[in-house]
Amino acid sequence: MVKAKIAVNGYGTIGKRVADAVQAQDDMEIIGVSKTKPNYEAAVAHQKGYDLFAPASNSGAFEKAGIPLAGTIEEMVEKADLVVDCTPGGIGEANKPMYEKAGVKAIWQGGEDHELAGFSFNAASNYEGALGRDLVRVVSCNTTGLCRVIYPIDRELGVKKVRVTLARRATDPNDIKKGPINAIVPDPIKLPSHHGPDIKSVLPHINITTAALKIPTTLMHLHTVNMEVNTDCTAEDINRIFSSQSRIRFMSQGINSTAEIIELARDMGRPRNDMWENCIWPESITVHEREFYFFQAIHQESIVVPETVDAIRAMMELESDGAKSIQKTNKAIGL
Numbered sequence: 001m002v003k004a005k006i007a008v009n010g011y012g013t014i015g016k017r018v019a020d021a022v023q024a025q026d027d028m029e030i031i032g033v034s035k036t037k038p039n040y041e042a043a044v045a046h047q048k049g050y051d052l053f054a055p056a057s058n059s060g061a062f063e064k065a066g067i068p069l070a071g072t073i074e075e076m077v078e079k080a081d082l083v084v085d086c087t088p089g090g091i092g093e094a095n096k097p098m099y100e101k102a103g104v105k106a107i108w109q110g111g112e113d114h115e116l117a118g119f120s121f122n123a124a125s126n127y128e129g130a131l132g133r134d135l136v137r138v139v140s141c142n143t144t145g146l147c148r149v150i151y152p153i154d155r156e157l158g159v160k161k162v163r164v165t166l167a168r169r170a171t172d173p174n175d176i177k178k179g180p181i182n183a184i185v186p187d188p189i190k191l192p193s194h195h196g197p198d199i200k201s202v203l204p205h206i207n208i209t210t211a212a213l214k215i216p217t218t219l220m221h222l223h224t225v226n227m228e229v230n231t232d233c234t235a236e237d238i239n240r241i242f243s244s245q246s247r248i249r250f251m252s253q254g255i256n257s258t259a260e261i262i263e264l265a266r267d268m269g270r271p272r273n274d275m276w277e278n279c280i281w282p283e284s285i286t287v288h289e290r291e292f293y294f295f296q297a298i299h300q301e302s303i304v305v306p307e308t309v310d311a312i313r314a315m316m317e318l319e320s321d322g323a324k325s326i327q328k329t330n331k332a333i334g335l
């Protein structure tokens with residue numbers, strides 16, 4: 001089988017995980033990853049066998065550091081069928097002309113606006129809409145986590161409205177630049193947070209409002225979700241619907257915190273302690289009339305990774321059935 005040629009532009013928190021997940025599939029392969037600076041991540045990418053590309057202006061720094069380059073970012077893009085842009089939020093937009101010039105398909109992550117790609121993706125919610133597309137945005141980690149629960153509930157019970165409060169991790173574990181250290185920050189102060197409008201970019205008919213806070217932790221986000229549905233239901237019904245989703249995992253056996261979820265991922269031998277699934281506490285599912293509540297935790301560093309693989313498969317038309325792609329992706333990465 002000829003594999004789809006995938007490049008990762010921006011080998012950071014998301015990019016390195018996307019590269020490994022793509023490489024684990026049998027219908028796509030990584031032809032290169034890019035770094036701007038010759039740091040430890042660049043060295044590890046090289047050790048792993050990835051061809052490394054960098055801006056032409058920085059090639060001297062790589063040479064000095066003894067990290068071999070395979071070429072410039074432009075040359076990497078030319079070689080690819082599809083580029084996954086994993087540069088920091090707001091940076092990826094400037095790369096659009098380069099992708100268009102090379103005639104390659106492109107995926108951006110949730111730090112970019114919906115309008116950049118014109119199509120926002122979540123595998124369970126709208127896989128078929130991405131078939132054959134040239135440009136797609138995979139929505140952010142929190143938005144992905146919300147789409148995964150809203151879509152199946154809407155399909156089975158009809159969603160009347162959703163209200164979510166998100167406690168967002170302040171920054172990623174490797175990031176020494178950002179805080180807060182000793183504060184809880186309404187972020188943004190003006191409601192709604194971007195997550196509600198982003199959900200509507202995937203599921204336009206959902207009535208949703210979101211409020212978000214940043215808290216001094218790096219491990220995971222935690223959502224308090226409140227949904228009103230159009231059909232009478234019990235906690236068992238909600239539990240059954242969530243149980244049918246392969247990317248939802250129930251938390252039990254003494255797991256009462258995000259810290260223990262990460263320890264579980266470590267104990268399971270997950271790469272980089274990644275928890276690709278939404279982590280829902282079934283005990284928290286509480287139904288009152290047609291309204292219910294629950295808590296879920298979201299591992300921000302990894303949740304969008306399987307979705308990105310599915311987005312590639314849809315755009316490259318390697319599989320027309322979303323459910324089959326989800327299954328294939330899960331199996332290859334060990335989910």
Ligand SMILES: NC(=O)C1=CN([C@@H]2O[C@H](COP(=O)(O)OP(=O)(O)OC[C@H]3O[C@@H](n4cnc5c(N)ncnc54)[C@H](O)[C@@H]3O)[C@@H](O)[C@H]2O)C=CC1
Pocket residue numbers: 009010011012013014015034035036037086087088089090091109110111112139140141172300301304
């Ligand atoms: N970290 C997270 O929790 C999540 C991030 N996202 C989104 O994923 C995207 C990437 O975020 P992260 O991986 O966290 O960022 P990051 O800062 O960890 O990694 C970005 C990488 O891009 C490189 N880079 C910077 N400028 C570049 C340029 N002009 N050309 C090529 N490479 C460049 C950096 O050196 C770094 O290796 C953003 O849109 C973000 O909003 C989505 C879900 C979760």
Ligand SMILES: O=C(OP(=O)(O)O)[C@H](O)COP(=O)(O)O
Pocket residue numbers: 089110111140141142143168170171300
């Ligand atoms: O996509 C994410 O969060 P989000 O869904 O709250 O935008 C990631 O955790 C990145 O968030 P950041 O913009 O705080 O680094």
